[in-house]
Every structure is written in C-alpha cells, then in structure tokens.
Amino acid sequence: MNLARKVLAMLSLIPASSAVADATHYPLTVMNCGQEIHVSSAPDRTVTVGQSATEILYALGLEDRVVGTSVWFNPVLPQFRELDADIERIADNDPSFEGVVNRKPGLVAAQYEWHVGPTGSVATRDQFHELGIATYIMPADCDTKDNATGGDGTRTAAFSTDSIYKGIHELATIFDVQQAGDTLVDDLEAREEEAISRARDLDLPDDLSAVFWFSSPDGSAAPYVAGRLGAPGYLMDKLGIRNVIQSDEEWPTVGWESIARTDPDIIVIARMDRRRYAADSVEAKLEFLQHDPVAREMSAVKNGHIIEMDAHAMSATMRTIFGLETLVDALSTLSFDR
Template sequence: MKIARHLLSILSIIPASHALSNDTHYPLTLTNCGMEISLPSAPQSTVTVGQSATEILYALGLAERVAGTSVWFTPVLPEFREINADIERLADNDPSFEAVVNRRPELVAAQYEWHVGPTGSVATREQFHELGIATYVMPADCDTKDNSTGGDGTRTAAFSPESVYKGIRELATIFDVQEAGNALVAELETREATAIAAAEALELPDDLSAVFWFSSPDRSAAPYVAGRLGAPGYMMDALGIRNVVESDEEWPTVGWESIARADPDIIVVARMDRRRFAADDIAEKLDFLHSDPVTREMSAVRNGRIIEMDAHAMSATMRTLVGLETLVDALPTLAFDR
C-alpha cells in the first residue's frame, strides 16, 4: 500500500464543506517545539532540512513550494521520485546556513532540532528569524523528547505516531491544505491499524526480543542501537516484542558483548544510502554480524533472524509506519524454534 496512491481516493470522499470549515486565517501564529512562530501568509518557498519534512510536503501536494532539500538517509519514496528529481538537493547531509538562505525561503522546515535549534549544526532558529525566515521543527523530534542532553537526545516519554500526525496537520494548516493533511493522517492511521491486526493474527511466540542497529562509527566500535522509547520502541511495543536495550536515549551506544548476553531473537539492521560511518553500509553490517567471533554466535545470526529495514523508518517519521509493515511482513518468514 503506497501513500500517494491512496491519498487521491481518500481526498475524493472528504466533503468539501469539511475542508472549507478549516481554512487557515492569516497571520497564523502557533507554538512549535517551545517557540512561537508567526506566518503572514502561506509560504510560497520552503527549504527542508531533513527527509521527513521533505516527504511530508510532497505527500501534501506541496512539491512546487519546495525550493531545496537536504539531509537524506535513503532514496525518496518511489511515488515522489519524479517530482523530487526536479528539486535542488542542497546537500546529502547538513547544508550550510548560506546555502539555505541563498534559496530565499519563507519557511525552513526541519526534521531535527540538532540541525535547526538552540545549538543547530545548520543554524539556530533565531538566526533564520532575524532574516525574516520562519522555521518549523517536526514535533516528533521535540514532543516527549529532550534534545539538550547531547547526541541524539533522550526521550522523556514513549514516541507515538500521534506526534507525526500532529506535524502533518500543522504543516497542512501552515500551507492551508487541511484537506490533504486530514487525508494523509487517515491513510497512515489505517496502515498502522492494519499492520497491528496482521501481527496479532500471526500467533508469535511469547516474549520475543529484538535489537535495532542503526550504524557504528567503525566495525569494532559499540553500535548505535535503538532505545526503548523511540520509533523502533514503538514498533516493538505495538507488535509485542521486547527491546533488549532499556535506555531512554534515542540511539545509545551499547557494546556487542552486552547485546550478545541479552541474545535477542531478532536483529533489525538499517539500510541507507548515507555514508557518514563505515557501518552505514548494510553489507558491512551483515559481514560483521557473520564474521565477528561474538556476534556470529548470537541466535539471531545463527538462525537467520536478521531483518533489513529502511533507515528512515527507524526515525520518528511517517515512514515509521512503513517500518511497522516491514516487521509484520518479515516475521512470518522467520523460524523461532528455541
């Protein structure tokens, strides 16, 4: 099931009066990630710093308002490949402040506060605001999350897709396309419910456990694995799978010896195009798991219970629902004889 394919069918059944009743009145003021922002009108030009914001704007039918994109982990969703090809990519990773400003955006939409936030690697929000450029940070990165702790932040409560839906609705309000926002949220909610129902029908073993491996600075380093309260934690909770990593950090580093002692039933590994670290390459991950004297003895490795997942689905984005579907599709193919 693809987002774009079903979006049009959902839009066709929403009464016109519903959309008209929710028209945006400008100037629009709202509080986003603890900061009040004001927009005099719907932005005509936007730069995205983060794949999540990019794909949401595409899904809302706003590609013509996107003047530049940046921070890509994986290829764009297939349904947006054609429109994305015509939009300038400022950088695969962090763009410079100057590169963003030179596109003369009215809005900068960011996925992570560590890119555009109090100590933003691209810029602070105040730096953009001083130039009359509004900023919006996806709520999934600040609701129930403390980004002042360094690294990838610490969750103060469990991630829920509701924070993704909130971001979709707020962006739809900013651009006055509430009808498209309601349709996209309805689509994702349906996919979420369908995946969870399918998992319940699988009759999986009790107390299944898993670890999600995003990347590592190098093969010998402790890996970045998913904490219990982030997007992978949500997926595991939704499917009744126990995370062997109990940290509240978004992506803590945990030694392989500790992971091997926990011996998770399933290892989920991130697949991405990004090449910031050696272990960004999934071939490196798989080779390490099968060749390292510690990891190759783990039951998940010996029994072939390794699942590949789109790296962006492991972040708190609308692709989290795609990740949920990936798990549900893969679980029936695994043997859980213990």
C-alpha cells in the same frame, strides 16, 4: 496515481463551502517545539532540512512550494521519485546556513532539532527568524524528548505516532491544505492498524526479543542501537517484542559483549544510502555479524533472524508506519521454534 495526485483529486471534490470553513486564518501562530512561530501567509518557498519534512510536504501535494531539500538517508519514496527529480537537493547531509538562505525560503522545515535548534548544526532558529524566515521542527523530535542532553537526545516518554500525525496536521494548517492533511493521516492510521492486526495473527512467542542496529563509527566501535522509547521501541511494543536495550537515549552506544549477553532473537539492521560511518551499509553490518567472534555466536545470527529496514523508518517519521509493515512482513517468514 501517486499519493500527492490522489490528494489533489480528492480536494477537487470538496464543496467550496467546506473548503472555506476549514481555511487557515492568517497571520497564524503555532507553538512548535517550545517556540511560537508566526506565519503571515501560506509559504510559497520552503527549504527542508530532513527527509521526513520533505516527504510529508510531497504527500500533502506541496512539491511546488519546495525549493530545496537536504539530509537524506534513503531514496525518496517511489511515488515521489519523478517530482523529486525536479527539486534541487542542496545537500545529501547537513546543508550550510548560506545554502539554505540563498534559496530565499519563507519557511525552513526541519526533521531534527539538532539541525535547527538552540545549538543547530545548520543554524539556530533565531538566526533564521532574524532574516524573516519562519522555522518548523517536526514534533516527533521534540515532543516527549529532551534534545539538550547531547547526541541524539533522550526520550522523556515513549514515542507515539500521534506526534507524526500532529506534524502533518500542523504543516497542513500552515499551508492551508487541511483536507490533504486529514486524508494523509487517515491513510497512515489505517495502515498502522492493519499492520498491528496482521501481527496478532502471527502468534509470535511471548518472550521474543530484538535489537535495532543503526550504524557504528568503525568496525571495532560499540554500535548505535535503539533505546526503548524511540520509534523502534514503538515498533517492538506494538508487536509484543522486548527491546534488549533499556536506555532512554534515542540511539545509545552499547558494546557487542553486552548485546550478546542478552542474546536477542532478532537483529534489525538499518539500510541507507548515507555513507558517513563505516557500518552504514547493510553489507558492512552483515560482514561484521557473520565474522565477529562475539556477534556471530548470537542466536539471531545463527538462525538467520536478521531483518533489513529502511533507516528512515527507524527514526520518528511517517515511514515508521511503513517500518511496522516491513517488520510484520519479515516476521511472517521466520520460524521461532523453541
């Protein structure tokens, strides 16, 4: 039974009095990423701009409210594959403003502020609000983060999975499915705690270091690597791994010569279906690491300490918890004899 069906089954067991007590009172006002949003009733038509919002709505059992999706990095989670096949994918990457509006949504749920924000690549929030369409941006992309700095933004404090759980609870409240939100958060928190506990049992070296490589514009360009305060920074912090990249930017570009000088013990590379940049594919990343005269001399490459991870888990999303599990599983197979 997939997660959405489990949630719905659990909801059917909740006493009516409890369900009424937890019901959302409309009209609802929520402070979201610095703006008040107003929802007059539970949205019956939602367009998602970002895989994170899509999969959270699916996990809350709200797939019947989703009329279009966009911005995908990885295949949808296996438990949602069947239901996702019946929902229109407006675009693999950025949708057009018209493409979103034409679906007549009551709500646009976005993963990144740069898609739907002050300078949104799809549209600004005001443009949607002028048409009576509410917007919701996942808090993980704006809590403890300044997106006005350009690029992928700069973290003002370390990412925490609390922002993921906050987004789940707020979406559950907007759609009046609070019990489903509680169930999902409980499951994710349990998985997070279990992965961290397993990592402690691995007895990893105290001075273990890593770099997370998302992609590169072309073969000769400096790669996009994870800064110290984003989701990969959280993953490393929970496992006691030092990030060799100390920037507060979400995904700074750092030259391979600089990375090689830090000689990380582990290189984590993003696996994705997207093909926007030359190094999006795992194959291109591995080819570079094994043949570039600078990169191939790093200890992680020589020792085969290269870990693949879903790109979506490297972003501040529900899948970050799954990325924690991926990292622990991979580390359990590696030897770090010094």
